[in-house]
Amino acid sequence: MIISALLTAVGLNLLFTVLLFALYSILRKQPGNLSIYVPRLLASEGGTQTRAHFNIDNILPSVGWVRAAWQPSEEDLLASSGLDGVVFMRIFVFCLRVFSVAGILGILVLVPVNYLGDQLNNIDFSDLPNKSIDLFSISNVDDGSNRLWFHFSAAYVITAFVCYLLYNEYRYLSTKRLAHFMTSKPMPHHFTILVRGIPVRGGASISSTVERFFMDYYPSTYLSHVVVRQTSKLRHLINDAENAYRRLTHLKSIPRATQNGGSSAGTGGFLGLFRKKDPVILYTKKLEDLEENVRLHQSEVNMSGEEIPAAFVCFKSRFGAASCINMPQSDNPTEWVTEPAPEPRDVYWPFFSTSFMQRWISKFIVFVASIFLIIIFLLVAAFIQGLTYLEQLEIWLPFLKNILEIAVVSQLITGYLPSLLLHLLSSQIPPLMKLFSTMQGFIANSDIEKSACGKMLWFTIWSVFFANVLTGSVTSELQIFLDPKNIPAMLAVVVPGQASFFIAYVVTSWTSVSSELTQTMALLSHIFSCPCSRKESNGKINVPSISYHSEIPRILLFSLLGLTYFILAPIILPFILVYFCIGYIIYRNQLLFVYTPKYDTGGIFWPIVHNTTIFSLVLMHIILIGIFGLKKLPLASSLILPLPILTLLFNEYCNKRFLPVFRAYSAEALIKKDREGENNPEMTDFYEKLVTAYHDPALMPLRRSFTSNDRHSPLLS
Numbered sequence: 001m002i003i004s005a006l007l008t009a010v011g012l013n014l015l016f017t018v019l020l021f022a023l024y025s026i027l028r029k030q031p032g033n034l035s036i037y038v039p040r041l042l043a044s045e046g047g048t049q050t051r052a053h054f055n056i057d058n059i060l061p062s063v064g065w066v067r068a069a070w071q072p073s074e075e076d077l078l079a080s081s082g083l084d085g086v087v088f089m090r091i092f093v094f095c096l097r098v099f100s101v102a103g104i105l106g107i108l109v110l111v112p113v114n115y116l117g118d119q120l121n122n123i124d125f126s127d128l129p130n131k132s133i134d135l136f137s138i139s140n141v142d143d144g145s146n147r148l149w150f151h152f153s154a155a156y157v158i159t160a161f162v163c164y165l166l167y168n169e170y171r172y173l174s175t176k177r178l179a180h181f182m183t184s185k186p187m188p189h190h191f192t193i194l195v196r197g198i199p200v201r202g203g204a205s206i207s208s209t210v211e212r213f214f215m216d217y218y219p220s221t222y223l224s225h226v227v228v229r230q231t232s233k234l235r236h237l238i239n240d241a242e243n244a245y246r247r248l249t250h251l252k253s254i255p256r257a258t259q260n261g262g263s264s265a266g267t268g269g270f271l272g273l274f275r276k277k278d279p280v281i282l283y284t285k286k287l288e289d290l291e292e293n294v295r296l297h298q299s300e301v302n303m304s305g306e307e308i309p310a311a312f313v314c315f316k317s318r319f320g321a322a323s324c325i326n327m328p329q330s331d332n333p334t335e336w337v338t339e340p341a342p343e344p345r346d347v348y349w350p351f352f353s354t355s356f357m358q359r360w361i362s363k364f365i366v367f368v369a370s371i372f373l374i375i376i377f378l379l380v381a382a383f384i385q386g387l388t389y390l391e392q393l394e395i396w397l398p399f400l401k402n403i404l405e406i407a408v409v410s411q412l413i414t415g416y417l418p419s420l421l422l423h424l425l426s427s428q429i430p431p432l433m434k435l436f437s438t439m440q441g442f443i444a445n446s447d448i449e450k451s452a453c454g455k456m457l458w459f460t461i462w463s464v465f466f467a468n469v470l471t472g473s474v475t476s477e478l479q480i481f482l483d484p485k486n487i488p489a490m491l492a493v494v495v496p497g498q499a500s501f502f503i504a505y506v507v508t509s510w511t512s513v514s515s516e517l518t519q520t521m522a523l524l525s526h527i528f529s530c531p532c533s534r535k536e537s538n539g540k541i542n543v544p545s546i547s548y549h550s551e552i553p554r555i556l557l558f559s560l561l562g563l564t565y566f567i568l569a570p571i572i573l574p575f576i577l578v579y580f581c582i583g584y585i586i587y588r589n590q591l592l593f594v595y596t597p598k599y600d601t602g603g604i605f606w607p608i609v610h611n612t613t614i615f616s617l618v619l620m621h622i623i624l625i626g627i628f629g630l631k632k633l634p635l636a637s638s639l640i641l642p643l644p645i646l647t648l649l650f651n652e653y654c655n656k657r658f659l660p661v662f663r664a665y666s667a668e669a670l671i672k673k674d675r676e677g678e679n680n681p682e683m684t685d686f687y688e689k690l691v692t693a694y695h696d697p698a699l700m701p702l703r704r705s706f707t708s709n710d711r712h713s714p715l716l717s
Helices: 003-029 032-036 040-045 064-071 074-115 125-130 149-184 207-219 231-254 279-304 318-325 349-353 356-386 390-396 400-406 405-415 416-428 431-438 445-473 475-482 484-497 501-516 520-528 546-567 571-594 606-630 635-641 642-657 658-664 667-677 684-693
Strands: 194-195 222-229 307-315 335-338
Touching: 003 064, 003 658, 032 149, 040 475, 064 571, 074 149, 074 546, 074 571, 074 606, 149 400, 149 606, 149 635, 149 642, 149 658, 149 667, 194 318, 194 400, 207 222, 207 307, 231 279, 231 349, 307 318, 318 335, 318 445, 318 475, 318 667, 356 431, 356 445, 416 445, 416 501, 431 445, 431 546, 445 484, 445 546, 445 606, 484 501, 484 546, 484 606, 501 546, 501 571, 546 571, 546 606, 606 642, 642 658
Parallel strands: none
Antiparallel strands: 194 307, 194 335, 222 307
16 A cells, blocks of 8 residues: 555545544434433433523534543443443553553654665655555565664563553452452342252252252351243243334324324224224233233243253352352262352343253354354455455456546555455444354353453454455465464565555544444434334333443454554554544443443453453564564574563463452452441341342233233232
8 A cells, every 4th residue: 555545544534533523522412312322311310301492502513522521530430330341441541551652662763764774665755655655664674684673672662561561450450350349239149159950859849959959068158049940932922012012102102193094093994884993902902912921921930830950049148159159069060060140130041941952052053153254254355355456456347447547546445445344344243243152052141242252352353364464465375374383484474564454444443433422323213213212101211231242352453453563564553542542532431421331240351351462462473583584683583582482471470360350259358248248237138139139030020011000910929
């Protein structure tokens, strides 16, 4: 890519970003859009949207929202979005610190060193816009030049700095996690475990078996249990009732004359002979019938429903629950299998309705589907990379040859279109990854999202980074990977060649992350649907939640690009730094005013961030070993070898030191917390609520009818 094409892409995306910021600042001030742009504030105020008189300020862009998102402290963010929200924003803080220092070193030191080389071409400042950006990469430094020692030194400096920040962040967040636990109120999942593989012998019920087992072996700490029941059919009925209720609410909001073509209810038709039934009456009757069926099925499940060999077991202390998790309960490891219980709101109940064979088949299907998805995406990435080469594009589409000769068109197609297409296609992958994780049989929504995050992360690294690197440069040399000794040399050849593509990809991401502000799909749904689709009849606002499984991998991809190209093409660093600055303020705004957490895992996403950063550092070191070898500086190549080893040793130390805090709380913390609650009079009320905290929501009274309350409760509960 030449510099003029890059400047065109930067100008376009900068313009789109500014326009999106201005559009958001205007849309946010419109009273009718409050349920989209500040749903959390609206929900806390009772869900009322007042109509304001015309005000010129409401149609002028402003930066007041930036100040509102910047001012709240981290404690405010913790109270608003939980520890997961804090960890998410600490990723931006970490990346801003890393790439601020990397940007200073790269732009002030490495870029001049690279450009002053004459490996590629002689310097001609008068024709700078038509030069390739490769002149600013390490490829332009002469082979064997002593200037390469600047790059060698920069690699050690940035590695030490990143490891220093990683250690501090890990230590800070582990301390924050413990402090959050010690100051939290009693939570049901701290006192509860999930038991699976419950053996039933002698015709006894699962409930009596669980009670007898824990009364025998945990008599002093056992409190109660809830056996999971088969409720798949009941869930289908409840979904039908919910759909009928939403349809009925929609019909009630439409004028009656509109529903019946201008005539009153039940009086249409020719001479009164072919009357059209009022749809409100039809759906009211349908909803009442569905609710009656739900009540009957709830009663049947409560009385004689099929029990699943799984139960939530509650204890009187946190330490009692933790001690039960950390040791086998039976000589047979497949029986009485225990694991921590998720929050009640985090339980994924449909999982319990699947058999072992169904879960095994689902995992196999997910594995095969993932392979096919990667193969398909690799083919698509190869096609997209072909757009960056005009010669290849003219071969594929010869009828566009005359159009491609226009400078502006060729710059847009080769510099902007490929990265835009890759963004659009990548945005369709996260829902598929979440679907795959859902099929694997996790018991918690947070586990599903964490699994989807891992899948999405590695899919992004391999299918976006490596796929574009390999297909864009030397696809015919893939067989070199069969010899591990040639991997550094291979990467040293192919990775620098794609610097221009990834710079355009980062620049395009400015618009992508800015579109998070406008909530385009929610806005269109709000405009083209009736108010009842956004708000229930009781005025409750539907507040969305952030999708960590899609956002965290995207952020970590840019971190990988920044660290990988820090030495190779440091000109990418300012664009990455701009991305993190935009993302920091946008996501603070979204977490404070738009999203509400569905659960709080206590920051378990940070180990994923830590391990991915270590992977990025090691990848940078491997590429540098090959680069210095190609540049005929074998001494530097040899002296780089200790860096990946030291980095991996550092990672091992951090995992030993901090990772256990993210997996489970210590006995010291649990016992101390239990002792604090011994004299707390509120614990009695908490235990009463704990007994019913893990009841299946499908067995709860359905409150969707417009009729009297005597139809809500199950016949027998």
